[in-house]
Amino acid sequence: MKHCIWLYTFIVPFICASCSNEKAEQYVNIPTPAPLDVPQFFQDNILPPLIPVSNPQTVEGIVLGKKLFFDPVLSADNTQACADCHLPQNSFSDPDKFSDGIDGLLGNRNSMPLFNLAWNFDERFFWDGRVFSLEHQAFEPVTNPIEMHNTWEKVVSDLQQTPEYPSMFEAAFATTIIDSTLVTKAIAQFERTLISGNSKFDRYLLGEETLTPEELNGVNVFMDETKGDCFHCHGNPNNPLWTDNIFHNNGLDSEFTDLGLGAVTGDPADHGKFKTPSLRNLAYTAPYMHDGRFVTLDEVIDHYSEGLQNSSTIDPLMKKVDQGGVQLTQQDKADLKAFLLSLSDPSFINNPNFQNQ
Numbered sequence: 098m099k100h101c102i103w104l105y106t107f108i109v110p111f112i113c114a115s116c117s118n119e120k121a122e123q124y125v126n127i128p129t130p131a132p133l134d135v136p137q138f139f140q141d142n143i144l145p146p147l148i149p150v151s152n153p154q155t156v157e158g159i160v161l162g163k164k165l166f167f168d169p170v171l172s173a174d175n176t177q178a179c180a181d182c183h184l185p186q187n188s189f190s191d192p193d194k195f196s197d198g199i200d201g202l203l204g205n206r207n208s209m210p211l212f213n214l215a216w217n218f219d220e221r222f223f224w225d226g227r228v229f230s231l232e233h234q235a236f237e238p239v240t241n242p243i244e245m246h247n248t249w250e251k252v253v254s255d256l257q258q259t260p261e262y263p264s265m266f267e268a269a270f271a272t273t274i275i276d277s278t279l280v281t282k283a284i285a286q287f288e289r290t291l292i293s294g295n296s297k298f299d300r301y302l303l304g305e306e307t308l309t310p311e312e313l314n315g316v317n318v319f320m321d322e323t324k325g326d327c328f329h330c331h332g333n334p335n336n337p338l339w340t341d342n343i344f345h346n347n348g349l350d351s352e353f354t355d356l357g358l359g360a361v362t363g364d365p366a367d368h369g370k371f372k373t374p375s376l377r378n379l380a381y382t383a384p385y386m387h388d389g390r391f392v393t394l395d396e397v398i399d400h401y402s403e404g405l406q407n408s409s410t411i412d413p414l415m416k417k418v419d420q421g422g423v424q425l426t427q428q429d430k431a432d433l434k435a436f437l438l439s440l441s442d443p444s445f446i447n448n449p450n451f452q453n454q
Contacts, residue, residue, distance in 0.1 A: 198243045
């Protein structure tokens, strides 16, 4: 009988411990999948968005990424957030020519707008393509001495000591241990949700809106190789990105103080080449070009019409550089501008999901 009692007391704790482990496993956090809300026109005309297997979109990851994007805790003195140089009302760009960092220092390039980033298939980011992948892009501003001027060690320590962030990281990534990789993964998840695809021209293509005669002529100027000849770098109406995401020397300078892609590759043939920006949301993203030299869209059009500068690396697509440009009439300039502005998307800059609220 004593043997039976001993056997019972041994087995029962073992069984209870097993049940306890099973219950613990049942409560392991599993983030909620959150597929991107991709416009139908995108689905019909370009490849699916690029989502890394190592960083799937989740509800919890996006919520965390948005909070981090708007939180000045990422900067050394807690005064500057990502959103201070990428303002929602400016299509996540900066209306200033150059952004200033926490020490009052200015950069030398205009802040790029952020939208439709999940379709940057070559995954080269910044004007000069110096960073590969959206996740890695978020690393640099934090430690850049003329931007947030922080260290990742301090960022992680500050976040770890907050009352809310450890639990948010647990919800998003099943761990309360914060590190720089998870921070940038979360920010990248939020940034991939910044999709713009509801401009007047988008609705025109869907048969939901009518363009003015000026806007329609502007499309023709854009597509005509004897006129604007813009489509080689920015695509045609079937390309909802309105960029080839490739690096070009578009005739801004005859000599280069900023080597652009050339400084990254070390190849002199790449000097003066910069990433083609999207033409979407031009109504909100002034000033224009990598160095913000053009305050108005009229100046941009004038540049391609009669302001091209020749150099050893100028893109062959700038076919009329010897004439200074494509030599548009005043009417064609006005119509081209009208068309370009029709690519702007008010619903994007006013989307409550993208605001700090």
